[in-house]
Every structure is written in structure tokens, then in C-alpha cells.
Amino acid sequence: MFSTHLSEPLCLRAMGSFHVGGRRLRLAGRAAYERTMSEGGEPVSINPNGSYAVEQMYVQYYLPERSNGRGPLVFWHGGGMTGAVWETTPDGREGWVNHFVRKGWDVYVCDAVERGRSGFAPYPDIWPEGPVTQTVDDVYTRFRIGDGAGSYHDDPARRTAYRNTRFPVDHFDAFCLQMVPRWTHTNDAMVEAFKALLRRIGKAAIVCHSQSGPLAMRLAAESAGQVSAIVGIEPAGMPSPAPETYDTPTLVVLGGNMESDGRWQSLSAKIAAFARRFPALQILRLEDLGIQGNSHVLMMDDNNDDIARRIDAWLRRTIVSVNAGDQA
Amino acid sequence: MFSTHLSEPLCLRAMGSFHVGGRRLRLAGRAAYERTMSEGGEPVSINPNGSYAVEQMYVQYYLPERSNGRGPLVFWHGGGMTGAVWETTPDGREGWVNHFVRKGWDVYVCDAVERGRSGFAPYPDIWPEGPVTQTVDDVYTRFRIGDGAGSYHDDPARRTAYRNTRFPVDHFDAFCLQMVPRWTHTNDAMVEAFKALLRRIGKAAIVCHSQSGPLAMRLAAESAGQVSAIVGIEPAGMPSPAPETYDTPTLVVLGGNMESDGRWQSLSAKIAAFARRFPALQILRLEDLGIQGNSHVLMMDDNNDDIARRIDAWLRRTIVSVNAGDQA
Numbered sequence: 212m213f214s215t216h217l218s219e220p221l222c223l224r225a226m227g228s229f230h231v232g233g234r235r236l237r238l239a240g241r242a243a244y245e246r247t248m249s250e251g252g253e254p255v256s257i258n259p260n261g262s263y264a265v266e267q268m269y270v271q272y273y274l275p276e277r278s279n280g281r282g283p284l285v286f287w288h289g290g291g292m293t294g295a296v297w298e299t300t301p302d303g304r305e306g307w308v309n310h311f312v313r314k315g316w317d318v319y320v321c322d323a324v325e326r327g328r329s330g331f332a333p334y335p336d337i338w339p340e341g342p343v344t345q346t347v348d349d350v351y352t353r354f355r356i357g358d359g360a361g362s363y364h365d366d367p368a369r370r371t372a373y374r375n376t377r378f379p380v381d382h383f384d385a386f387c388l389q390m391v392p393r394w395t396h397t398n399d400a401m402v403e404a405f406k407a408l409l410r411r412i413g414k415a416a417i418v419c420h421s422q423s424g425p426l427a428m429r430l431a432a433e434s435a436g437q438v439s440a441i442v443g444i445e446p447a448g449m450p451s452p453a454p455e456t457y458d459t460p461t462l463v464v465l466g467g468n469m470e471s472d473g474r475w476q477s478l479s480a481k482i483a484a485f486a487r488r489f490p491a492l493q494i495l496r497l498e499d500l501g502i503q504g505n506s507h508v509l510m511m512d513d514n515n516d517d518i519a520r521r522i523d524a525w526l527r528r529t530i531v532s533v534n535a536g537d538q539a
Numbered sequence: 540m541f542s543t544h545l546s547e548p549l550c551l552r553a554m555g556s557f558h559v560g561g562r563r564l565r566l567a568g569r570a571a572y573e574r575t576m577s578e579g580g581e582p583v584s585i586n587p588n589g590s591y592a593v594e595q596m597y598v599q600y601y602l603p604e605r606s607n608g609r610g611p612l613v614f615w616h617g618g619g620m621t622g623a624v625w626e627t628t629p630d631g632r633e634g635w636v637n638h639f640v641r642k643g644w645d646v647y648v649c650d651a652v653e654r655g656r657s658g659f660a661p662y663p664d665i666w667p668e669g670p671v672t673q674t675v676d677d678v679y680t681r682f683r684i685g686d687g688a689g690s691y692h693d694d695p696a697r698r699t700a701y702r703n704t705r706f707p708v709d710h711f712d713a714f715c716l717q718m719v720p721r722w723t724h725t726n727d728a729m730v731e732a733f734k735a736l737l738r739r740i741g742k743a744a745i746v747c748h749s750q751s752g753p754l755a756m757r758l759a760a761e762s763a764g765q766v767s768a769i770v771g772i773e774p775a776g777m778p779s780p781a782p783e784t785y786d787t788p789t790l791v792v793l794g795g796n797m798e799s800d801g802r803w804q805s806l807s808a809k810i811a812a813f814a815r816r817f818p819a820l821q822i823l824r825l826e827d828l829g830i831q832g833n834s835h836v837l838m839m840d841d842n843n844d845d846i847a848r849r850i851d852a853w854l855r856r857t858i859v860s861v862n863a864g865d866q867a
Contacts, residue, residue, distance in 0.1 A: 220604045222550040226637060227627030230716035235693065238674075246671060248723050249776075261674025262693055267716040269623060276548045293656045295597060299555030309554060327656040328621045330719035333672045341669075343574055344661045346589025347563075365563065365590055388558035388595040391658035395576045448577075 222276040232407030233267030268404035269328035279315030289421030293327030294320040300511040301382035310519045324400045342392035354507035375504030377512035416440040421447045431459035457489040466505030550604040560735030561595030593660035596732035597650040607643030617749025621655030622648040628839040629714040630707035638847045652728045670720035682835040703832030705840035744768040759787035785817040794833030
């Protein structure tokens with residue numbers, strides 16, 4: 212079950228949502244098509260011609276009664292996921308939304324363009340391709356929960372996992388329920404919608420994961436001081452092409468068990484090379500602190516509170532107060 | 540902008556989310572395909588064979604510090620929409636999530652199967668059809684904001700609306716950002732996922748809208764006393780075929796300007812016929828109270844607080860306390 216009684220109530224001065232960004236376009240001259248809108252009904256004619264709102268982004272906000280005065284903190288999920296990744300963990304513990312609200316951060320959680328409550332554009336009328344859906348098998352190994360190829364089976368009793376894993380493996384099936392299809396041509400639209408968010412809420416810090424890591428760094432490089440800091444949870448790459456300069460304070464957090472994963476060895480090397488070139492980027496390798504076994508979704512691992520505390524401390528050291536009046 | 544300072548803070552004893560229901564299936568023997576996962580990258584081979592989790596439902600919960608002891612209140616959106624429909628209104632006022640939490644309800648907001656953060660199954664490998672996307676033009680008239688065919692134009696200055704409309708028409712473009720594609724063969728999966736929710740949270744009241752109206756009534760008829768009450772905001776139909784018996788206390792709320800809309804005249808007649816046969820269903824026609832001009836999305840109209848107060852009063856009269864201990 213999920214936790215319904217917390218040690219302390221969560222008090223918010225505001226809670227709600229909005230959509231930002233996107234563009235309008237109009238389809239004309241297309242043929243109508245027939246569709247049965249509800250099982251057992253009669254087919255009706257659907258006219259696809261008209262105006263469409265596409266490539267907007269959904270943002271939900273939780274503003275604590277007492278803000279820490281350091282400006283908005285925006286959570287940006289990875290590929291095949293939505294904002295739900297920052298909420299309750301698959302085994303029912305509090306996620307990072309609640310953790311950071313309790314620390315006084317003005318928390319904003321986005322569903323990136325084409326994910327979750329942001330919606331997506333009709334294919335093939337507006338977008339050139341349909342989405343890609345990862346298999347559960349692939350998620351199990353790619354997220355460094357299972358210990359290599361062949362570790363996944365539909366029968367949980369037959370699965371194998373890293374012996375030191377911090378992921379709540381008994382709840383892996385619950386985790387899979389939050390994976391969603393993703394598109395593969397929408398990076399630019401995601402970054403544009405995020406710029407619209409920054410225009411709306413002002414300078415902000417970003418906690419991003421996997422796919423969104425290089426996008427958040429690109430956003431910062433293109434946004435002239437509007438990104439105060441970036442925490443990149445296992446970014447799936449570095450900005451390509453590399454920027455000329457990069458001066459946004461950035462903390463990259465890397466989990467465990469990368470030594471047996473060729474993809475992550477190569478990514479780690481790329482991240483280290485970027486850090487050597489741009490000292491604004493620091494790497495926090497949890498294993499260097501003696502913390503073993505974190506998965507690719509370490510915000511859900513059993514030590515997620517400990518990692519969040521370390522990130523909160525880094526953010527507080529890094530971000531100069533943006534509104535001294537709120538800190539009283 | 541959105542409201543960031545409320546008159547009173549919102550204090551929650553729990554806030555989070557989970558997914559429920561759905562099924563697992565395995566694809567085998569399909570051909571791999573090539574896809575460029577990120578612009579500028581090399582095409583990679585994608586293997587679609589493996590296990591998929593499909594037809595689950597995302598549920599977000601907000602449990603107030605002081606519950607009114609009447610059990611869960613679940614919000615179920617209409618077609619082409621997500622749970623966002625119950626959050627902040629397009630013009631930035633508080634929506635019904637906040638309103639009902641403030642009234643002490645344990646609020647659960649779902650994204651129905653295939654909508655929002657619930658994800659959807661790959662087409663055509665698992666689901667037989669792709670989604671349908673409504674045009675903005677269609678939404679404007681179908682939701683009884685524009686006063687008939689031809690009332691929509693991309694240029695807001697050229698649009699016409701019902702003169703008495705309570706919808707915040709200057710923010711119609713913001714509203715459009717929350718519309719999403721919908722599938723047309725997923726009614727059964729939606730009802731099944733909702734049954735899984737009731738198994739998890741227990742007997743609950745449901746506030747539903749449009750497409751979900753007849754589905755919630757069917758759910759109640761199939762769920763042996765597990766639905767304590769239904770508030771149907773302009774249901775898009777009645778259960779078909781009609782049930783043998785129907786004894787779930789149900790309040791159908793109907794907005795204004797239906798006399799000039801053939802579709803709603805026909806629907807109103809169907810609802811009235813159901814109410815004559817099954818007295819458990821009552822109709823609240825807002826115009827009968829002298830309240831004119833409500834649109835199909837009346838939870839966003841400028842009198843949404845007044846309507847919410849009436850619904851809250853009806854729910855309190857209808858639902859016997861499920862947990863007297865919480866009411867102290």
C-alpha cells in the first residue's frame with residue numbers, strides 16, 4: 212500500500228498546474244475518416260481538418276508555506292517516463308517532490324513535451340513518426356537493476372539482480388507501470404517548451420534525469436543565466452555538439468554497478484571529459500562515498516532520502532538567495 | 540499568471556501517486572526496426588520483442604490533514620482530457636482538487652487508461668487502432684463555449700461565444716493546451732483499472748465528466764456497493780445497455796445553453812428517461828436554479844466554486860460517514 216500518514220503534514224501556500232509553450236498549426240484538405248467512438252456504437256465521420264495545439268508542456272507546482280527563498284526547483288524526468296518518477300516510490304515511500312517541498316523549495320514537476328499530461332501531436336498528419344516503447348526486459352537491465360543480459364524473466368522468482376542493488380526489486384513490476392512510450396524527434400520542442408517555462412517562472416534550478424540531462428545543459432547554455440544550477444541524475448549523454456563555454460553550476464550524480472555495463476563506462480568517460488574541460492560541472496560518484504548499488508533510477512532507491520539530502524546541501528551552497536525577503 | 544498565494548495554506552497528511560491495474564503481455568517473433576533515437580545520432584536497431592505492461596491507470600492523491608471521514612473522492616476526467624482538468628483553471632483560479640481537499644475530502648485524481656501519465660500500448664503491435672485527436676475548432680463548439688458552427692477562428696478577436704457564457708473565454712487558448720489524443724476502444728480497460736483502484740482504496744465516491752459518466756455508472760452497477768455516490772458532470776451518455784437495476788446515489792449536473800445544441804437536447808432526454816426509470820439518479824439542471832451560461836467544462840467556469848459547494852453539500856447529505864473516528 213501507499214503511505215497515508217506522514218510524520219508531519221505538508222503545508223503548501225499554493226498547489227496547481229498549467230501548460231506552457233507549444234505552437235498552433237492548421238490542417239486543411241485532409242480526407243475525413245470513419246471511427247466507432249465507443250464499442251457497440253455506430254461509426255461516425257471524423258474531420259481532421261482544423262487547428263491543433265501541439266508541443267506544449269504540462270507543469271505541476273507545489274509551493275511550500277515557508278519557501279527557502281532560493282527560487283523555483285524544476286524536476287525534468289527521463290526518456291519513457293513522466294513527472295510521476297519524482298513522486299511516491301514503487302514501494303510506497305515518499306519521493307523527491309515531497310522531500311524537496313519539505314526543505315522549503317518551490318517545486319515544479321514537468322511532463323516533458325509529448326509525455327504524460329503534455330499530450331502529443333497526431334501521427335502522421337503532424338509528427339513524422341510514431342513513438343517507441345521500451346520493453347520491460349530492456350528497462351530491467353538498462354536501468355542497472357538486473358545484473359546483465361538475460362536477468363529479466365516475467366516470473367519474478369526467476370529474475371536476478373545486482374546483489375548490492377538499492378532499487379526496491381520486489382516492486383519492480385509496480386515501477387514498470389509508470390513507463391510510457393516516447394518519441395525520438397522531440398528534443399528541440401522539449402527545450403523550447405522549457406524556455407517558455409523559464410520566461411513564466413523566472414530563473415530556476417533543474418533536477419533532471421537521463422534523457423533530459425544533456426537537454427537541460429543545452430537549455431542552460433542557450434538561456435543566458437536563467438538556469439541557476441543543474442543536478443543531473445545519470446545524464447544519458449553530454450550536449451552534442453559541445454558548447455563553446457559552459458558556466459552553469461552542475462552536479463552530475465552517478466550510481467553504482469557501472470563497471471559491468473559498457474554503455475555506462477562509455478558515458479562516464481564522456482561526462483569526465485566534459486568536467487575536465489568545463490569545471491562548472493562536478494561529478495558526485497556515489498561509490499566514491501562508499502555508497503554501493505544505486506540503480507539508474509536512484510531517486511526511487513532505498514537510500515533516496517540520503518541522496519536527496521546531499522543534493523539539497525549542494526543546491527544550498529550553490530544558489531545565492533534570489534529573494535532574501537522570503538528567508539526570514 | 541497562476542495564483543501562488545492562497546488565503547489559507549493547504550495542509551496535507553499525505554500526497555503522492557501510484558499506478559493500478561493493467562495487464563502484462565509478451566510480444567515475440569516481430570522484426571526489429573531502425574530508429575534514430577536523438578536528432579543527429581546514428582540509427583539503432585530496436586527490438587520490440589519482450590514484455591509490456593499495458594492498460595494500467597495513474598492515480599495521484601491529496602489527503603487533507605483533517606479528513607471529513609466520508610471516504611475517498613475520486614475524480615475521473617472526460618474524453619481527450621487528463622486529471623489536469625480538475626486542477627488550476629485556464630485563467631489561474633483554484634480548481635476542484637483544491638476545493639474538495641479544503642472541504643476535508645480524501646481526493647484521488649486519475650488519468651484514465653491511455654491518458655496522461657497512464658501511458659498507452661504500442662500500435663499496431665498491441666492495440667488495434669491509433670488515437671483520435673479533436674481539433675481546437677471542434678472543442679470550442681462541442682464544449683458549448685462558441686455559439687454554434689463557425690464560431691471558432693484562430694484569431695481570438697473573430698471568435699463568437701454564448702453571450703452569457705461562464706467559461707473564461709479570454710483563456711480558451713490556454714485551455715486547449717490540456718487537450719490530449721484519445722483512443723476509442725478502451726472503455727472496458729478503463730472500467731477494469733478503476734475496479735483495481737476500488738480494491739486498493741476501498742469504497743469511494745466518484746466525480747466524473749463527459750465520457751467517463753456512463754463508465755462510472757457501469758462501474759457502480761458492476762461493483763456491488765463499492766461506489767458510494769456518483770456526481771456526473773454532463774455525462775456524454777447513459778450506460779448502454781441499461782442495467783437491470785441501478786441504486787447508486789447519482790447526481791447529474793447539467794450546464795446552460797443546451798436548447799440550441801441538438802446533441803445535448805438528445806442527451807438530456809436520455810438522462811431524463813434514465814432518471815424516471817431509476818430514481819437513484821437525480822438531475823441538477825443549473826438553469827433551473829437561475830444559473831445560466833455554464834459550459835461543458837463547468838468545473839473551470841467562473842462560478843466553479845459555487846457549483847463545487849452545491850456538490851459538496853449533496854455528497855455530505857448522501858454519504859454516510861465511513862469512518863466516524865476521523866470526524867472528531
